[in-house]
Amino acid sequence: MQDAALLVIDVQKAFDDPAWGPRNNPNAEANIASLLEYWRSKQRPVIHVHHSAEVLASRFHPSRVGHDAKAEGQPLAGEPIFKKLVNSAFIGTQLEQHLRDQQIENLLVVGLTTDHCVSTSVRMAANLGFQVSLVSDATATFDRMLDGIEYTAAQIQTVHLASLNDEFCQLITTAAILTSD
Amino acid sequence: MQDAALLVIDVQKAFDDPAWGPRNNPNAEANIASLLEYWRSKQRPVIHVHHSAEVLASRFHPSRVGHDAKAEGQPLAGEPIFKKLVNSAFIGTQLEQHLRDQQIENLLVVGLTTDHCVSTSVRMAANLGFQVSLVSDATATFDRMLDGIEYTAAQIQTVHLASLNDEFCQLITTAAILTSD
Numbered sequence: 001m002q003d004a005a006l007l008v009i010d011v012q013k014a015f016d017d018p019a020w021g022p023r024n025n026p027n028a029e030a031n032i033a034s035l036l037e038y039w040r041s042k043q044r045p046v047i048h049v050h051h052s053a054e055v056l057a058s059r060f061h062p063s064r065v066g067h068d069a070k071a072e073g074q075p076l077a078g079e080p081i082f083k084k085l086v087n088s089a090f091i092g093t094q095l096e097q098h099l100r101d102q103q104i105e106n107l108l109v110v111g112l113t114t115d116h117c118v119s120t121s122v123r124m125a126a127n128l129g130f131q132v133s134l135v136s137d138a139t140a141t142f143d144r145m146l147d148g149i150e151y152t153a154a155q156i157q158t159v160h161l162a163s164l165n166d167e168f169c170q171l172i173t174t175a176a177i178l179t180s181d
Numbered sequence: 182m183q184d185a186a187l188l189v190i191d192v193q194k195a196f197d198d199p200a201w202g203p204r205n206n207p208n209a210e211a212n213i214a215s216l217l218e219y220w221r222s223k224q225r226p227v228i229h230v231h232h233s234a235e236v237l238a239s240r241f242h243p244s245r246v247g248h249d250a251k252a253e254g255q256p257l258a259g260e261p262i263f264k265k266l267v268n269s270a271f272i273g274t275q276l277e278q279h280l281r282d283q284q285i286e287n288l289l290v291v292g293l294t295t296d297h298c299v300s301t302s303v304r305m306a307a308n309l310g311f312q313v314s315l316v317s318d319a320t321a322t323f324d325r326m327l328d329g330i331e332y333t334a335a336q337i338q339t340v341h342l343a344s345l346n347d348e349f350c351q352l353i354t355t356a357a358i359l360t361s362d
Contacts, residue, residue: 086307086308087304087307087308087348087349088304088305088308091305091308091309115344116344116348119300119304119344120304120305120308123268123269123300123301123304123305124269124272124301124304124305126267126268127267127268127269127272127301128272144343144344145343146339146342146343146346146352149339149343151339151340151343155340156340156343156344158327158330158332159332159336159337159340159341160340160341160344161327162325162326162327162330162332162337163296163297163300163325163337163341165327167268167297168268171327
C-alpha cells in the first residue's frame with residue numbers, strides 16, 4: 001500500500017445534480033477527502049481522473065460547473081489529471097503510460113460511481129496487470145431501474161463489490177487505511 | 182442487428198464444475214445454441230472468445246477438459262477464436278483489430294459469466310466505440326459471498342444488467358432476436 005497511487009475517479013460536481021436520483025453512502029466524499037489528506041501527508045502519488053464530455057448538453061462538458069471537481073476531491077498543483085470521455089480511465093487517456101513511466105504497480109481506487117466508471121476502471125486496471133485495492137466506503141452510486149423494478153444504490157453497491165472482490169481487486173475501508181501504516 | 186457479429190464469451194466446460202456453486206438461468210446455453218444456429222443460418226459473423234490460463238491448476242488450462250467449448254457453444258471451422266488470459270476479451274487479444282479489419286461495429290454478446298467476463302468485455306467494447314447488444318437470457322452467473330452475506334446469482338444478474346443497460350449496451354432477449362428479422 002505504501003507504493004500505491006491514490007486514483008481519484010470522477011469526484012465532480014455533476015454528480016450533485018438531483019436528477020441522478022437517490023444515492024447511497026453520503027460519506028464517500030468525506031472519506032475521499034481524508035484519504036487525500038493522508039496520502040499527501042505521506043507524499044505518495046495522487047492521480048485524478050475527470051470525466052469530460054464533448055456534448056454541450058452534458059453535465060460533464062468543460063464549460064459547465066458539473067465538470068469541476070468537488071471540494072473534497074480538489075486536485076492540488078502538480079497532481080496529474082487525466083480527462084476521459086468514456087467510463088474507463090484507461091481508454092483515450094495516457095494514464096497507463098503514466099503509471100508505467102512512474103513504475104506504479106499498485107492502485108488505491110476511490111470515486112464515483114461504483115458500478116459505472118469505478119467498476120470499469122478497476123476491471124481494466126486489473127486486466128492490464130495492476131494490483132488494485134478499492135476503498136469500499138469511498139465510492140457510491142445511484143438507484144437504477146430495469147424492467148420497472150428499482151434497484152437501490154445500496155443494493156447495487158454491495159452486489160458490485162461482491163463481483164469485483166478477489167476477481168479484480170481487494171476491498172479495503174477508509175479506516176483500515178488511515179490506521180494501518 | 183443484421184450487421185452485428187455474435188460474440189460468444191467463455192462458453193466452456195470449466196463452468197460445469199460444481200465448485201462454482203449455485204447458478205442462475207440454466208437455459209443460457211440452450212439460448213446460445215439457438216442464437217448460433219440462427220446467426221449461422223443468416224451467414225452473419227460469429228466470433229468466439231475462450232478463456233485460457235497459464236497456470237496448470239486452473240480449470241481453464243488448455244490441457245484440461247474445462248478449456249473445451251461446451252457443446253452448445255462449439256465453434257465451427259472458419260469461425261475465429263480469440264484466446265484471452267484475463268476477463269476482458271479485448272486485452273491481450275487481436276479482437277479489436279479483427280473487428281476493425283472486418284468493419285464490424287455492432288456486437289451481439291452472449292456467454293459466461295454475466296458479472297465477470299461478460300460485463301468486463303461489454304464495458305470495454307462500448308468504451309472502444311462499438312455498439313453492443315447484450316442478450317440478457319443468454320448469460321448467467323454464480324452466487325457470490327461478501328462479508329458473510331451470500332448474493333444469489335439471480336440477484337447479481339439483474340443488478341448487473343441494470344447497471345450495464347443504456348450506459349454500455351442495450352439489453353435484448355433471445356426470443357426477440359429470433360423473431361425480429
